[in-house]
Amino acid sequence: MAKATKKQALGRGLSALLKDPENDIQSATDRNADKVVGNIVELDIDAIEVNPFQPRSNFNDEALHELASSIRELGVIQPITVRKLDFNKFQLVSGERRYRASRLVGLETIPAYIRIANDQESLEMALVENIQRQDLDPIEIALSYQRLIDDIQLTQEKMSERVGKKRSTITNYLRLLKLDPIVQTGIRDGFLSMGHGRALVNIDKKADQIALYEKIVGENLSVRNTEQAVKAYREGKKGSGKSNKQTSKKPDFVDDTIDKFTEHLSVKVGITASPKGSGKITIPFHSQEEFKRIQKLILGQ
Template sequence: AKLAGLERVPAVIREATDAESLELALVENLLREDLNPMEEAEAYQRLLAEFGWTQEELAGRVGKDRSSIANCLRLLKLPAVIQDDLRAGRLTMGHARALLSLTSAADQLKLREEILAHSWSVRTTEEGVQRSHVPRRAARRSAELTALEDQLRERLATRVRLVGSERRGRIEIVYASRDELERLVEQILGSPLKP
């Protein structure tokens, strides 16, 4: 008050139980601007555990969206070393959100190494996450559809390519001449191509 040049400070004095005092202290602590994402997540977790609130109730008490609370709490699922990076400011909430889209801790830790080694931005991290998803899809596709592609190629005696996934896609059959087209149509339909 003296630094602000005030002789009096408006205040409300009220009696509070130990539980109410704890609630007020934790909520006040959350409203500080200098909390790192892990401190915030841990404070949310403590409030939920201590008072049995839902995320919706907690959101109302601290003036945030429920989805913001839920996203912050997800940080507690990250490997400890990544949580330490968030505490120390080596990684941001944006980096952590991107890492959370990877399902395995091993993948998260591998990408963390890249982020720190190359000082990746959040956008670059998101691109790294996308790249790490692509090989898995391709590997799954090739494991399931390559054999079928080979069978079709052998049966039709021409180049065949399956494009897409198990659920949806297209079959590309390549022919090099009109004669080959007619042969393929007859083989597939069981009757010659009509002029």
């Protein structure tokens, strides 16, 4: 108990240091920066603003009040992480649920790790920490991955290393963003699982995606049943053309595998095959980097 009291007192001391205008720390090289950056400090909750880069957009009210009750009884066990913006002004990097719950119970201060980061670093930290530690829905995770690609310019391989996920896992999440917004909302609201979404993404026409989505919800279809429905849809679509040559069905070993090629390589693989089984595989690439990525996946070098 004495150890905990000493640590809390130290946090209050660092808080006083941050409020001293003569110790306005703006970089890791400033005087006394080593005493603050990376340490737990009791910060005034009113000195902290929410992070505009926060990927989570839905906060369950019931879960938030349960967390607030826990904080009222036990305090904030896990500190939030903030970055310093200005004199005695901070911005959340991670821990918005704890921050919101602490406000609900009327806390005036909250324990926080302090980081010094620019906007890009803050965005990356917020996205990576949330992907790794928060219970985001599949669409929120997909949007976080997409922002790491668009705003941080991370390749899927680099992102795989940064977040500790397989590249194929990241690809599966990103493909969900091809779904119609109505279907995406269904996943976010829990009407569909990620498995349902992965099956539906193989339907290009958005109106048909929505029609099957309504069927899934209305008939409570399993993921397996959904996959079968998508396969039947695609086979029916192939049989609706005018030319026998255009609509000739590929051998089952090809038809069952083409999506796996596309998913594994993250490019739209083309496969043509005769009824006798001969054919060719076409793998497009749009840059030297993409060529090398595909080469590594295929050849392992």
